[in-house]
Amino acid sequence: MKWQRKDVLAIEDMSVDEIRHILHTAKVMKEILMRPIKKLPTLKGKSVVNLFYEASTRTRTSFEMAGKVLGADTTSIAVAQSSVSKGESLYDTAKTIQAMRADLVIIRHSSSGSAKFLADILDAGVINAGDGQHAHPTQALLDIFTMEEQLGDMNGKKVVIVGDVLHSRVARSNAWCLQKLGVDVTFVGPPTLVPFEMEGLGVKLAHDLDSVLPGADVVMALRLQLERQKSGLFPSLREYSQLYGLTTERLKKTEKQSIILHPGPMNRNVEISDEVADSAQALIERQVTNGVAIRMALIYLLIGGSSNVVA
Amino acid sequence: MEGTIKSKILDADGIRRAITRIAHEIVEKNKGTDRLVLVGIRRRGVPLAERIRQYIEKLEGVQVPLGILDITLYRDDLSTIDIHPVVHETDIPVSIEGKSVILVDDVLYTGRTARAALDATMDLGRPARIQLAVLVDRGHRELPIRADYVGKNLPTSRREIVAVRLQEVDKEEDVLLLEHEEDTSK
CATH class of the missing domain: 3.40.50.1370 (Aspartate/ornithine carbamoyltransferase)
Incomplete structure (x- = not known):
């Protein structure tokens, strides 16, 4: 080429x-x-x-x-x-x-x-x-590189991206990159942070994390930009964490050895629990x-x- | 292939004999196979190194470690050449620290590839010695470099092209001497 x-x-x-x-x-x-x-x-x-x-x-x-x-x-x-x-x-x-x-x-x-x-x-x-x-094209490229290094060809596999998608250039670049390579992409988060207009990117949208986890090969947590709380986009960190935080218990719902990614920097115990962040499933340092x-x-x-x- | 074929320098048997002799010479010169590492320079050095390894195994009953070296990132003409070369992986399965590394290539010409291979090898560790084995030495060196093992010395003019074709890469097995299509307008 x-x-x-x-x-x-x-x-x-x-x-x-x-x-x-x-x-x-x-x-x-x-x-x-x-x-x-x-x-x-x-x-x-x-x-x-x-x-x-x-x-x-x-x-x-x-x-x-x-x-x-x-x-x-x-x-x-x-x-x-x-x-x-x-x-x-x-x-x-x-x-x-x-x-x-x-x-x-x-x-x-x-x-x-x-x-x-x-x-x-x-x-x-x-x-x-x-x-x-x-x-943020280099982030999307390193994400797909990490996924393929671990899981092989990603064509037909399922990636769930959780969190503040609205403000995230990482989510946008990943949506473009992953879909070009035939990956099934779902954005999930509160309606204020995952508005329905984002369907324009071609991805699936959801507001209930637990319902989209089954079958996910990759779960990517985005950093919750804490300053967003002031603007009223989500009520409290505790509620956000309960609904959208990645925990060991919750990740069992994927029903497979999914890998966990995070673009960093992490808010530990908000979007991702300590236990998950430090587990073998999490490839955050590899990223x-x-x-x-x-x-x-x-x-x-x-x-x-x-x-x-x-x- | 660009150019017209002038002559066939080696056929399949000729290549086989040259490689067998090189394998013998490597074992003889290094007094056995202890601490030997064969490293093929991409692309045609790789199957040649693999064949040398097989002959050495027949002779000595020892499998010498085999590596692959890609020298793209060490070329001295990266900023002047027109094409932007695709890099490939370097894969040397053992440490070369203190070893006798035998670099293997198909043709030795200006010596620039060998120079790049020397630098690339040295960045991987500090071998005890590095030796160079080539199937054809066609002369016209631009750097002070020589081969330790040569399959065939072939005096050429710069207008000529030496094409090494190997079964594993080209589905043919010979060494040809070609002449550049002459630009008659000059």
Whole structure:
């Protein structure tokens, strides 16, 4: 297949072949990541800039490590200490980074569409590390990678995504990615957080977790954004936890050895109990490792060759 | 294959004899099979390494560990070539620490693949020594690299192409010398 992308902004416009190609490349990258000496000369002389307008631990560190393993020079801009705090616009910040001859910019921003905005002005490649409520493509890719690593081909399997779907770019990107690969996806949560308009994504919607658990191969808990409680979208943490929290008892209802995913950071004993989070079923740390492999694959595919065509 | 066939350098029997001799030489030079690891360089080095292993097993009754090396991420022409090569897995089942690693490839030409393979191997640990076995050495080195075991020395011009075809990959078994289709407009 031909890899011709300059940017990775969303899963929506990706073909199944492209997704498969990324997953294949990530498998190779994971082997490298597990080596005692995890350093390659591949991207020597290439520079990658992390531009994070929102708080992030794992995604930013993950991109940084991914670039470093491949031999690129990575720089992170902490927005709070940068000229952004003096009022510089995203446009001007981007132009400045371009003028420093960055080859790739990784952006996280609270506004949906900001990654696309950046990709349109820059010659450098852009990877979307989360833009508003729109998309978080690398999370969706690492999730499917983790599922397939554990369960094999996911075609025809059932994934239940629980929680604050409305505000979740992780849920949206997963819906696109999983459905392209033939997975049966159900969103479940309180009606305020799983509104019926979301049917437009092609997924099944439900409000009763216990009724959708039977047969689920994967159960993914989303982080409950605690600030949502103030806006009245759910009455209390205790009630939320009782209805939608993942517990060992409740997960027996899947009637199989389901795997549990969480994009992190977790609110323990709210959306996921300690017992579940620390169980063998939960592959939450594996997701983090695989995240580095997926990001290595994307960085390699975007800036590893002069013209990005794959034989 | 691009180009016209000029001659057949080795047929199936020729390849078999060359590989058998290389297997003997490896055992002789290393005084047995102790601490040997065979590593095939993708793609055609892999079946060649597998065959060498089988011959060594026949000779010595020992199964030497066999690994696969993908050197894509170590190429020095990644930023200049037009195609963006697909990476494949490197899979070496044993530690190479303190071992005698025999790298196996089909053709030795500029030496750049061998250089990349040396770097890739060294990133996996510190072997006691690395040796290189090739089916065909066609000359034109651009780096100070030589092979320890050579199936066939073949003087060539740069315009010529050496095509190694193996049953496992190509469903054919021979080594051919081809000439580039001449651009007559020049």
